[in-house]
Amino acid sequence: MHPSRRVTIIDVARHAGVSTTAVSKVMRNAYGASPEMQIKVRAAIEELGYRPSAAARGLRGQTYTIGVMLPEMRNPFFADILDGVTEHLGGTDYQVLMAACCNDEAGEVRITEAMIDRSMDGIILIAPISSRRHLQKVARAVPTVVVGRHGHSPDYDTVTDDDFAGAGLVVDHLVALGHRRIAHIEHAEKNPVRLKEMPNAQRADGYRHAMQAHGLGDYIDIASTTYTQQGGYLGAQQLLARPQRPTAIFAGADIVAMGVLDALTEAGLSAPQDISVAGYDDTMFAAFGPISLTTVDQAGHQMGLNAVRLLLDRVASRGRPTAQIKLSPTLITRRTTAPIP
Template structure:
């Protein structure tokens, strides 16, 4: 019997394998999975031990047969980014209005943690997962999406078939930033990005770099990308070093307000006038950017629409839609005193 189970693990583990390993009926395993009334703790412990041992993941079809839990997991890269709060609030409101409860997990910019969180959401029989700015690859997402409906924000993979994506049109947003700078009369326009290291090619910063380079070429200008350390590292020293370089550009488009706000603060505290000495354009239009003392010109990617739209497409997946949807939200630029 045990040999049969070992062989089966090379294929997809089913509820029958779990029942066989636990020494109970398939019906008993089913009761545990759907949290049925009257299941003893002894039976539950035995079945859950086999589920963990065999790494069993219920299929989407099987989950549908058990009925919905009306819970959705929201997995976010971090909570320190103020822009994400608006996305989460909008998504949660849309889900709540449609009878769903949301539980939030934090991936902490680490692929293993994100994978573990998604597996926990599957194990807890949630109806779907909304993921914001994942570090895990599209290939891994494809695998999980065969087990649970998934919609992803800030992840550019337009050819994915098993899950949906909703993004700001990041290339266009970067192009709009360049257009604003050019219209203001700037010609020496650099982009402040970061070292991607092992970041997947789906990250928004890469799309913004592509948009920046294309827009600079269209304007007949030479592009220049200056890279800060990776996002997980402290970048204050690198920002100060950028400000004192002898070939500092006249204007800079920053990949995100996460670095644009500290940059504008560091410039002003070191006596560099903004925009007289250095014009700065950010991306996200985060709440900090709009504070009058900051006054950062920034590309707005519409947090409310991102969250609402992603929730809508996720609920469509939960309702049984199988064809993939990959949507782009139109950005615009909010002009303030930094340009």
């Protein structure tokens, strides 16, 4: 069987007895098409099952495609953001396409360039680790919104969670339960720019600040590893080996908390009987019965919603000054934290 040539705008125009210009106008709801024309054309489109080629469109106008770059696929928190994005785009002609990157800078460059090459109308970068320089370059080529990375730029909008405040919520909660020796596991970061802009650094700062605010400056104790399960495991081992063991561990991310729980189990301890444990992100598994992790909800859905709103806004008017949206996190209390024994 033949793969039967695709229906083009020319076929539709011929079938409706009008010009291709007219069909194009109707497709885009553009100005200059009378109601009768609209009806005639829409009928022809329907009848022939016409769908415009995005490639051809991209050559002149828009592609109606929004790109989303994720640092990884396994953190369900990103799925929440995505949900916010797609939900808001559901009624429109836009389509979201994602690319997951390997958490390294080269991968991010590859993906962003691929999205620019494919003339996407706009892109959303989630927690990018690339240099500022690269982000600027991308943002100048195509409307861009950066999610989950602090700091602002004249070229792209940002949507972040108030990580500083979120860390404070956790400390407040633990202090209210009577804890004083509250330790933190952070993601080690050396690059000075990223140190300012990445959420992990803000969480560590928020932790320090809140501890001091409670007069617990002397109990500040931080293990520097990575935001991975392995990092949580190693960090907890470090903390458990202290001469004075902490009574609570605030892990910078839920996945880190999983590693902490592993280390506790291995040491014959359990949460919250021996040590309270809190995470950050409110990922799907934090809610599972056997885990039931106290954590911080970042309102990923809201972040996605705001990101795409800003993006469409910028697509419409590229000149407008950039905006920074900061959302407030909320504490989710579950069963891994309890009053000090």
